[in-house]
Amino acid sequence: MGFIVHLNPNLGDHEHIKAEKRGQKNNVGFIQLNRPKALNALCDGLMKEVSQVLDEFEKDKEIGCIVLTGSDRAFAAGADIKEMQNQTFSKVYGGNFLNHWNRVAECKKPVIAAVNGFALGGGCELAMMCDIIYAGEKAQFGQPEISLGTIPGAGGTQRLIRAVGKSKAMELILTADRINAQDAQSSGLVSKVFPVDQLVTETIKQAEKIASFSKLTVAMCKEAVNAANEMSLREGLHFEKRVFHATFATDDRKEGMSAFVEKRPAKFTDS
Missing domain, CATH: 3.90.226.10 (2-enoyl-CoA Hydratase; Chain A, domain 1)
Incomplete structure (x- = not known):
């Protein structure tokens, strides 16, 4: 199975x-x-x-x-x-x-x-x-x-x-x-x-x-997509940008990009 x-x-x-x-x-x-x-x-x-x-x-x-x-x-x-x-x-x-x-x-x-x-x-x-x-x-x-x-x-x-x-x-x-x-x-x-x-x-x-992805980033992504149902396009784009910016405060964003550049699998820690 x-x-x-x-x-x-x-x-x-x-x-x-x-x-x-x-x-x-x-x-x-x-x-x-x-x-x-x-x-x-x-x-x-x-x-x-x-x-x-x-x-x-x-x-x-x-x-x-x-x-x-x-x-x-x-x-x-x-x-x-x-x-x-x-x-x-x-x-x-x-x-x-x-x-x-x-x-x-x-x-x-x-x-x-x-x-x-x-x-x-x-x-x-x-x-x-x-x-x-x-x-x-x-x-x-x-x-x-x-x-x-x-x-x-x-x-x-x-x-x-x-x-x-x-x-x-x-x-x-x-x-x-x-x-x-x-x-x-x-x-x-x-x-x-x-x-x-x-x-x-x-x-x-x-x-x-x-x-398999960062649970923290997945939750942020889900929140941003769901916001599209509640906001105007202008408001939604602003919200998305702020959530995107927030990912730069996470270890998983650093790990994900580093792994890509180094051509290796990412090891996310949900932090």
Whole structure:
């Protein structure tokens, strides 16, 4: 398979997910959604477990990248409708329902979604919270909330338009139509498409590559790219320049450039 699995005893047992460390250098955090009977429907308990594991992975100095996946049949078929069915406006508004689901997007380390099967509703939104999306060739993406009398509530109306543009986002959200992996790639939602049985392996390879670089520089780079969604071009360029300048205060910038000039592999120390 090209990688070694290492279980981290500190991650503990979880009801709705599996979590471990993977990679030849034990430097990839791996989270697998594990509600097979519900096609990995996203209940509140599952998302809380994901948040807890992300906290642990962020603290772990070995881990440089995180992979989030489901099963071959479903990444996540949506939010748990049974859990939402009898909610009331006062409860969801007063309790700020789904607010903590944004934890994946706020992770300081890069998160790659490896999507096989269904990524619908909350599942599509969860994938879009990740920094990169890779898909198996049979994956399906969609925001079918309108068919349930509601709208996307975990970022679908905001992130989808940034990924695929207004017309495509409107079409998907207003029709509840699904798109396949190939269309998702051509529209910019997905970066790469792999055979179903190779998706996780190939995603871990990419995660290992990211984890091989300076974790400090990777975090700075992620912050700068994400800023582009929040700022004007002028503001973004200024922010980028300041972060670029800040890399000159790091040991890893010195090491990276020295290694290039000396034609040797860099040995980053994340400092």
